Amino acid sequence: MNPSSRPLTRRAVALGLAALGCALSAPAALAQGGFPAKPITFVVPYPAGGANDMLGRLIGQKMGEALGATVIIDNKPGAGAMLGANAVAKAAPDGHTVLVGGLATHAASPHLMKADYDPLKDFEAVGLLGQAPIIVITSNESPLRSLKDIAEIAKKKPGEMMYGSSGNGSPLHLAGELFDAINGSQMTHVPYKGGNAHIIDLIGGRVPVIFDTATNSMPLIRSGKVRPLAVSMPQRLPDLPNVPTFAESGFPSFQFTAWYGLFVPAKTPKDVVAKLSGALQTALKQPEVVEKLRGVGVSPAGGEAAELARLVPQEHERIGRLIKQANIKAD
Structure with missing residues (x-):
């Protein structure tokens, strides 16, 4: 055996062990710091x-x-x-x-x-x-002044109170159905095919009320385009201190948010x-x-x-x- 081969063999073994150690530690390194590895x-x-x-x-x-x-x-x-x-x-x-x-x-x-x-x-x-809570909104010219007004009409005159939504199964629709179930009433749901057509009709007085999400209704309220009647949160919203909650309006069991x-x-x-x-x-x-x-x-x-x-x-x-x-x- 060539004497010079002995140091080379030892060196190869050392390198091999080092490589093995790196391979064994790789999963741990990835688990600790490998995420995120891309966008x-x-x-x-x-x-x-x-x-x-x-x-x-x-x-x-x-x-x-x-x-x-x-x-x-x-x-x-x-x-x-x-x-x-x-x-x-x-x-x-x-x-x-x-x-x-x-x-x-x-x-x-x-x-x-x-x-x-x-x-x-x-x-x-x-x-x-x-x-995002549900905010009941109506037009500025609407005779509706409170959630109780809506509840009374919906109960005394089944089907006469209409509410608009952005479509069947939307949060707006679900909120209206939940209110009917709690109130023991029957409103008429008017679904629109998305967009803002339901809001346009509300502002124009063609639809009396919408159980809208705060994400959509807050800009409308701030700009004075609609009037809020009630909000589905445990406490009044800081931005709407004069708008009562559903609980304050007589419906404490109404719990619905997007x-x-x-x-x-x-x-x-x-x-x-x-x-x-x-x-x-x-x-x-x-x-x-x-x-x-x-x-x-x-x-x-x-x-x-x-x-x-x-x-x-x-x-x-x-x-x-x-x-x-x-x-x-x-x-």
Whole structure:
């Protein structure tokens, strides 16, 4: 044997052991610091320009800053927000595809149409963004002055009180049906095919009332185009101190909000979910974010995954029961 081969063999063994050590430690390194490994895509299941899109872009930007990652917004509207939700449910469970979901994707639409995903099993909850209450609005010239006025007419004259919405199964429609169920009345639902046609008809006096979401109604109220009658929150909104709550108006059991949350595909590693949730909580504590959310009528939540995980099955069951009882069908 060539004497010079002995040092070479030892050196080779040392290098081999070093390489093996690096290989064994790689999974641990990836688990601790490998996420995010590429840009994160936020799927917004609505068209660009609306409240959901704004929430996705705002939160996505702030979470990206907290994670040191680039966030890309991908608008995937369609099928009652289920098109975008299904895309996330089928995505790789690595935390790089996030759904900006909520009431439609996880509680309402799956009961109205056939869903290609299971809202309770195909996602991991990242955290609750916030909730937008229902605000009952009417035209400035309307004789309706309170929620009790609506309740009395709806009860005494079945079918005469009309309320508009952006479509069958929308939060506006569901809120109206819930109010009917609690009031023991029968209003006439007037669905519109999206857009702002229902608002135009409300302002013009052709539809007397709308159970609208705060995200849509707050700009109208601030501009003086409509008159608010009641808000579905435990306390009065700071921006609407003179508008009573449903409880103050005699309907304490009316509980309904449009809620928003972040989801990732099921089987996403827990440490990745925890990183995303932590970034969301950081974003929701920023004064700029709080101000912008409240500016569009959204009351910020804490961003904890457990809070959203508890809410989803409750809302899925409650909204499903309401849809069945009211015999609501998709457009």
